[in-house]
Amino acid sequence: MTDEALLAGMAAGDAQAATTLVRRYQARVYGLALTIVGVPATAEDVAQDAFLRAWRFAGGYDPRRGGVATWLLSITRNAAIDAVRMRRDQPYEPELLLAMLDTRSADDGGQERTADADRVRTALRTLPRDQAAAVVMATFYGLTAKEIGAREGVPIGTAKTRIRLGLARLRDKLEVHDG
């Protein structure tokens, strides 16, 4: 069954569809939650919360805005950021995060997904370290430009520029390959 069909089932209240979705995505959802919150117990809670939110908002999923995986992972990111904001007991380590993202993981989603992840990984690698750090700290940790500036010891304007240039460059790189 396709991901889209699973979400349609969930929107209609089909618990079996939810079971299938959880099985299909739990490693990626939990992996992302763990990447962001850094603590297994919290990550488990966040990942469960993400699936609950997915159930709740399945009816609002719009395939025109991207695939189910992207949708589910951004829900997970938001749940994780909410949790991190509430009790921030882990230091933010952009270098660690960048290294983690740069590591090609064991395939769990088929060739197409691996190829797509590889493209994004390659594009991220072309960014200057400061831009990459700013973009991933915002995207994964939900930090604002002001917070990133404070952490990196640069003015807020510099942090804003890094985010803008970094994201623009990522987009350019990905577009070229989309060709």
Next chain:
Amino acid sequence: MDDDRYGCAQATELLAELAVGAIAGEQRADVLRHVAGCPSCRAELAELARVADGLLQLAPPVEPPAGFESAALARIAVEAAPSPSVAAKPRYPRIRRPGRALAAAFALVVAVALGAGAVWWRTAADRSLAARTRQTQELADGRYLKAARLTTVAGDSAGTVFMYEGNPSWLLVTISAAPVDGSYRVVLINQDGRRYPIGACEVASGSGTTAYRLATVASIDTIEMTAPSGVLLTART
């Protein structure tokens, strides 16, 4: 919006920050307001957001601990079930769920918190939906958001009431399955038993949405909605 303070040039500067979630407070509200009324900035934002969201797939997958699947499904079952006892059953009943109404309600949650009012929610979509509560709370000095099920006298689900304690505090009624249409009178009953009529909610084809600003939502015990025909819907907080 008529109070759009940003032009495209100014908004464009901030779209990347919005796409990665690195912008908060007033500024975020201002950009969102511009984006809501500007198709080209909206398209640009959507594209940048796709790039930012694409990064999330780089997080390495990790198998969760044993028992994760059943715990996650149990939480879903609690939400899906009409009563908590159903959570213990291995199979969950198929029930009608106001999924779309909830998503819309959350769009409205964001829109209302932005001070944009109830008209805005239809266009507020982009990617502000579900889980932006953090920024919402930051923006509106929020302490909590809670929801209560609105039911008929027979116990059937008719909609949801959201209560936000913050600055301002507000209450949002979203009806998705009312037994009759019409203009429902909305009355709050506080924990001390006092009744406060707060207005009306128009219901057509079983659905309707309305929101009110309140001094606080902490003292509310019950929300009562009465149709002209006398049909009563209630939500206990």
